[in-house]
Amino acid sequence: MTTESAPVRRRDRIQLATLVGPATLYLLIFFLAPLVIVFVYSFLKRGPYGQLVWEFNLQNYVRVIDPLYLKIFWNSLVLALASTIGCLLLAYPFAYYIARRPSARTRNILLIFVMIPFWTNFLIRTYAWRVILSGDGPINAVLLRLGLIQEPLTLLFTNGAVLIGLIYGYLPFMVLPLYAAIDRIDFSLMEAANDLYANGWQAFRRVLLPLSMPGVVAGSILVFIPSLGAFVTPDLLGGGKSVMIGNLIQSQFLTARDWPFGSAISMVLMAVVLIATLVYFRRGGQAL
């Protein structure tokens, strides 16, 4: 039992207020308040000119269950999952290598490579992908030249194009937490596993992977959540053909001017993300 004197407790409170206070206040004003507004809007009605009608109803949530919208939800979930898995498969070996092998110099250079894309605006980079994937873009040009195809492939405005864009955009968010997690692992544990008759795969499966799970979980969440809500990437690379929830929400707010319905979809999206994250954390936690 510790008995703390009053001044000590007061100092704690002052520290809490001065150190934690500003960020908390910021989030309260700029995150929680808009969230409450969206929550309230989702129960209102759209007027004939797009204005808000203060009439409580659940109609917006009923509309979300429409097969048309459910399909978009489903498409988004599949794409977000695929982009998470894609990022994981690409990032794990890379993160393993930089955590394990090279000199500090090589390691820093590789980490800078991961971060270089952030130096250019995301929008511009995504436009670049439009050029790369277009009918007269470099990929098609090379394939045509090699005679592997007779006509340009339709790469742009497909789910595949959106997936490529998502993986490209969020790969660094997978690499960095994985690197941090793998870097913390004592590699004599892998030697110990080898010494105890585990081959490379078994040592990975039984020792490295379970111990790097915090990085896998963190990276997956950092990729999955923004992928699920993405709207720039599907807008530019999916055209009208591959639509994700993000586009739907955007169009409800900006084009259809149906703020209540847009708010309702946003709330549902948040609920899906929250549930998915909780389930994942729980399963991930068990794997640790």
Added chain:
Amino acid sequence: MSQSDRKPAVELRNLTKVFPNPQGEPVVAVDNINLTIYDGEFFSLLGPSGCGKTTTLRMIAGLELPSSGSVLIHGQEMANQPAFRRPVNTVFQRYALFPHMTIWENVAFGLKMKKTPQGEIDQRVEETLRLVRLEKMGGRKPSQLSGGQQQRVALARALVNNPEVLLLDEPLGALDLKLRQAMQDELKRIQQQVGITFIYVTHDQEEALAMSDRIAVMNEGVALQVDEPYDLYEDPKTRFVADFIGETNFLEGEVSAHDDEHSRVQLVTGQMAVVPHEGKKLPVGSKVTVAIRPEKIYIGSGDPPELHNVFVGRVHNITYLGTDTYYDILLPNDVEVVARQQNEDYTGNAATARVGDEVYLAWRAHNASLLTD
């Protein structure tokens, strides 16, 4: 125990390991080592840090590949056997216990990888945990155990597989002194109980002397001398070994004559030492070093004993150490010799010299060694 009637467990033949240093230049970590370690032996690789002892051990384990030369285990060439196929297990310096597994799972790991039937795994893990006195700890995680207990888990995790050879890389290095001494006894007990060949890497000479059947002293990648503890201490063959194991006085000199058993060495102090040459008569005029342990030197005043080696010197400094006292004695030409005398024992004898006294030093010829390096 004679070695001739025992089977070799591990043979190292011209084993060499070259690493690039951070500048990319090659550095020889292990330099052409030839060693045979016999079944059931407690064998130590002893040397200062960086001497290549751990690299040698890792090459036996398969965690490091030799640059040249070979490792044989029970006559089998190991060159193409990765670590996970070798019939050896290692106790790592910092234990390397799997932090996400319980003690039981840690110990069962090797058996599981070898696809041992579950019933046998359960039985052997239980037996081994009992052997290291941790039978009640199976359900805990490594982080919940003390250093000494973790050390025993690491030992159990290796021993449970019943390896042909057990490799131990400074396993007691992280423990405090009392615990280390207790674990030395424990390791020795377990080794005798299971009868497995132990190859033990340490930089602690007392530890090596206390536990080993034989010791290889290594320096700069070379195995300088391989002997039983007694011979290593009493009859060091090189200056490094004499200095690394225990304490030694080195007296420089020049061979001046021989008789049937002894060489006479003209010391730089102007005095004459008599040392057994063991059949190796060096040419007269050879530069040599006479090595003599502090505790083999008797100091006194009055009539000296009738020995070949009696010298006169002056007490320069006295250090009282409880059981013993160290006397620093100056010989002519400022050569300092340390003599170690036991303080008053049951006979009531004790050296009584004081700083500044003129005393004689004496030692028996066979206690000194003649070194050529």
